[in-house]
Amino acid sequence: MGRVSSGNILLLVFTLIAACAWAFPLYWAIVTSLKPEAEVVGSLSLWPQTVDLSSYIFALFETNLVRWYVNSIGTSVLITAIVIVISMMCGYALSQIVFPGRRMLFLVVLASFMVPSQALVVSQFVLMHKFGMINTWGGIILPQVIIPVVVIVYKQFFDSVPRELREAAKLDGCGEFQILFKLYLPLNWGITTALSIITFIMAWNNFLWPFLVTTSEEMMTVTVGITQVGDSFGVQYARDMAVAVMAAMPVAVAYLIFQRRVTQAIMLSSGIKG
């Protein structure tokens, strides 16, 4: 039995306070969503006196939440699939194929990593408008499929695959696509899973771009759609919170299931490890 130092106790208390401060808004959102509207404005109880699911029923049947869900799932899945496939191929080319301008191309990818997405929204909006893609899935998806950090992470991982494996595959008759999909991808399933999850979460949580590119309520994603609930029906805290909780649910579930992978991906993409 080791002795617990006062420093450790202090650290533990501080951590607990920080955890409570972080978790309380989430707790408050869930509790509020379960209260009847009158109780929300009438008292500040930490626990609902009566559990009322009417806000959830309202959110599901009186708003476009289901449609927003479909839009969010559809666009996020497509964004994730496209990002992973093109980033993997780009990372593979930068890592393994020798061609003129390879180094310059990598520097361009690195440089694009430095440009904040907010700086591009005006030109992207004009472009999507010219393509006639406002209020379409294509308009939501296209500007989100370029994520340089995914390319960089893939390149780093492909760099660490022993050169002999690629040479053995070449001698076995593989072309570049076969080497990528039969060798490099299976050898990097772990990072592919991690990058897929984090890309999905990023796409699901994205607000600014879908907010700009969708004006029709039918085409909105969940993150944009929930802003319409308050607008349409006045401030109804329980309903707002119910919609917010349901909007956050898929990401929370995904995070709980793939916690380790998400942490790994965040560490990799922020350059802590890799």
Next chain:
Amino acid sequence: MSGVTLRNIKKAFGTVEVIHDVNISISQGEFVVFVGPSGCGKSTLLRMIAGLEETTSGVIEIDGTDVTCMEAAKRGVSMVFQSYALYPHLSVFDNMAFSLQIASRPKDEIKQKVEEVARILQLDQHLDRKPSQLSGGQRQRVAIGRAIVRQPKAFLFDEPLSNLDAELRVQMRMEIARLHNQIGATMIYVTHDQVEAMTLADKIVVLKSGTVQQIGSPLELYDNPDNQFVAGFIGSPRMNFLEGKVVQGGNDAPDEVRIELVEAPNSSVPVTLSGPKPVPEATVILGIRPENIETGNPVSAEDDAVELSLKTEFTEELGGVSYVHTLTEGGVRVTIERRSDRNHIAQDHISARLPTRHLFLFDANGMRLR
């Protein structure tokens, strides 16, 4: 002509040429070993044959077809890598079947070929395992099996035994030799270990700094080296070299020169040469293998011999053989091999005889004088 032919092969990385005008002809079914010190270009040469490195100039032919610009997979060669290069996510079966699967061969054919090769290599009990679950020797066998399954025109081995421990290396060496006898395919093997080269090869190619020094059978290279580098590289322990100078041409025989060793200045020995003779006062190098130095009674008293006084440093007793490491008065190292005489050399100084019939003579540039 079948087999593998290299004609005027050159390889440059940027402006640095690392392979200089190499010409090698390898017959069908021959076991050829490229040997040389690190950085001599032997692996580069092998990779050029495999198609993994571009050839700067020259022609590579496999089975009579010019493959110089052909991509690796179409050359019909298989390669066994030093690191095995097994696909870690695939089972032994899938590793061995990979090339056939890529070529879209029928499943029955793949199964039959892989199982047949696995039986030859005693891997049939391990087909479902992943490479990480195998020992070093088993992994090496899988790598060889993967090469055999493709039924290539030539097998290329790039230092395949370097990652194994000494005992396993000897065992695998025998297995490779047995395999060559069994399937009779052309094999090109790269190693820096001259013992491996001597034991496996039908023909050895000795390389130094990207240049072929000599090509020949193991015993040809051992008995009749073209230069000082080959003489020193082939044979373990290496040949002893002593500096000397030509004191005069032969008196009795016109094809004889007398050499005086720097280490034994007051005596000279006659050496018979059939080719051009060095001029008097020219510096020469005398070479003699450790097993040819006599320390006891002369084997043949009629032999001309150089007498040397040597200071013993230490002795390696290996049981059947012992190596006595000595120094001349001038500090040149001389190694003596003793086989029949197990008596310990107690004295600090020993007298050694270097019979002239065992001497190799090289000029100052290291080229053999015959």
